[in-house]
Amino acid sequence: MTDWTFHRDQITCFRFVRCGFDAHTGVARLVYAFDDGPELVETVTVPGAPFVLDDARVAAAQRALRLLHLIAGVSYYKAAVPDDIRIDEYAIDADTAALLENLYRHGLGEFAYRNGLDLHDRIRFPALLPSPPGRGAGGEGAAPALGLRPHALVAIGGGKDSLVSIEALRALGVAQTVTWIGGSQLIAACAARTGLPTCNIGRQLAPQLFEFNRQGAWNGHIPVTAVNSAILAFAAVLLGVDQVVFSNERSASYGSLIPGTGEVNHQWSKGWAFESAFGDYLQHHVAADLQYYSLLRPLSELAVARQFGKSDRYDDCFSSCNRNFHILGERPTSRWCGVCPKCLFVFLALAPFVPKLRLVGIVGRNLLDDPALTAGYDALLEYGDHKPFECVGEGRESRAALAALAQRPEWREDALVKRFVRVIQPQLDASELVIEPLLALHDEHRIPAALWERLRDRFAA
Numbered sequence: 001m002t003d004w005t006f007h008r009d010q011i012t013c014f015r016f017v018r019c020g021f022d023a024h025t026g027v028a029r030l031v032y033a034f035d036d037g038p039e040l041v042e043t044v045t046v047p048g049a050p051f052v053l054d055d056a057r058v059a060a061a062q063r064a065l066r067l068l069h070l071i072a073g074v075s076y077y078k079a080a081v082p083d084d085i086r087i088d089e090y091a092i093d094a095d096t097a098a099l100l101e102n103l104y105r106h107g108l109g110e111f112a113y114r115n116g117l118d119l120h121d122r123i124r125f126p127a128l129l130p131s132p133p134g135r136g137a138g139g140e141g142a143a144p145a146l147g148l149r150p151h152a153l154v155a156i157g158g159g160k161d162s163l164v165s166i167e168a169l170r171a172l173g174v175a176q177t178v179t180w181i182g183g184s185q186l187i188a189a190c191a192a193r194t195g196l197p198t199c200n201i202g203r204q205l206a207p208q209l210f211e212f213n214r215q216g217a218w219n220g221h222i223p224v225t226a227v228n229s230a231i232l233a234f235a236a237v238l239l240g241v242d243q244v245v246f247s248n249e250r251s252a253s254y255g256s257l258i259p260g261t262g263e264v265n266h267q268w269s270k271g272w273a274f275e276s277a278f279g280d281y282l283q284h285h286v287a288a289d290l291q292y293y294s295l296l297r298p299l300s301e302l303a304v305a306r307q308f309g310k311s312d313r314y315d316d317c318f319s320s321c322n323r324n325f326h327i328l329g330e331r332p333t334s335r336w337c338g339v340c341p342k343c344l345f346v347f348l349a350l351a352p353f354v355p356k357l358r359l360v361g362i363v364g365r366n367l368l369d370d371p372a373l374t375a376g377y378d379a380l381l382e383y384g385d386h387k388p389f390e391c392v393g394e395g396r397e398s399r400a401a402l403a404a405l406a407q408r409p410e411w412r413e414d415a416l417v418k419r420f421v422r423v424i425q426p427q428l429d430a431s432e433l434v435i436e437p438l439l440a441l442h443d444e445h446r447i448p449a450a451l452w453e454r455l456r457d458r459f460a461a
Contacts, residue, residue, distance in 0.1 A: 107223025
């Protein structure tokens with residue numbers, strides 16, 4: 001419709017129009033619309049998907065595709081956040097509606113806070129089918145086991161966390177394919193360095209979304225890990241493998257405490273609440289033998305940093321700087337910008353476990369000896385500011401890491417370490433600055449029991 005114009009405040013309805021998959025091209029099409037406006041078509045391309053599936057896999061792939069359609073819609077819904085949500089082509093049950101409402105409400109928490117929106121009573125998905133016990137998506141019965149082969153699709157993001165997971169699985173002899181979404185050359189370089197089989201899944205957003213943004217659409221952070229999880233779950237069914245593995249540590253469940261607002265978690269879809277709900281949903285509604293879990297859930301950010309520090313295999317290719325990754329393409333003038341919250345935190349988290357010369361060589365300079373970064377580190381410490389809206393660890397982890405560095409001759413003369421000792425540490429309880437308790441493993445995770453038995457000793461060391 002060439003005469004249709006996006007007017008954010010005049011839109012009344014967001015529609016999930018239809019979704020489909022072409023087995024010959026490996027392309028899934030996810031179609032959305034506002035009111036009677038033009039169709040917004042997103043594509044997801046899964047390389048290596050077989051042309052022919054048995055009936056059970058076809059049905060499971062359809063369930064996984066619809067789930068992806070519904071979750072990926074968050075990228076478009078947020079442009080206008082209308083009250084009316086409609087699903088044109090198929091119906092969903094109450095379980096699915098509850099999962100989506102929880103995801104959209106919490107996953108858009110930062111977006112809502114930054115835009116001054118209240119979404120708590122606004123997001124309602126139309127549940128037209130019941131979800132009695134033992135029933136699966138669409139009411140067709142509990143999800144069956146598909147006989148998926150033992151193999152893990154391991155999501156890689158180019159940072160330290162996924163590399164720790166990949167190396168842990170390699171050490172235990174777990175068959176894996178290193179998998180990423182989109183065209184990042186930084187991630188591709190890390191994936192190649194693993195020497196393992198790789199799978200690069202394509203994702204192309206509807207181009208109109210960027211025009212809507214120019215026309216005043218609401219914009220901001222979305223729960224992208226949830227979208228990526230749904231993409232990998234769909235791919236796992238198509239490829240016939242039984243595990244989707246992410247690398248989200250337990251610190252991701254901890255959000256930013258905003259005075260007058262409460263907790264807002266930038267990483268909500270990386271947290272335990274989403275992982276547990278999504279993993280259970282897949283097994284009950286998509287395929288009983290499809291396992292979704294984070295290998296690092298029992299670990300804190302500091303514990304992950306300790307594991308990463310044991311090897312220098314990826315020092316010259318990994319990057320935990322989010323300024324390198326943008327929806328419209330990379331801007332990798334350097335792998336580390338050295339000023340964003342992620343750079344600052346990763347440098348601090350690695351410092352207790354990596355020799356100083358090696359760490360400065362990785363990032364390019366000593367971030368703890370630059371007074372210009374004082375405000376950034378204060379936010380990480382939750383000193384006079386809240387935790388940044390970024391994928392960083394808890395304030396107590398940053399405080400414990402700096403307290404540990406203050407005891408080490410090679411670090412204690414650096415500007416920000418000295419300031420911590422002089423200004424901040426005297427105000428803190430010394431018992432809360434001990435780093436060892438933060439390295440302990442927790443039992444809250446979805447890692448398969450047999451794998452965890454073998455993995456525990458590796459992560460405890």
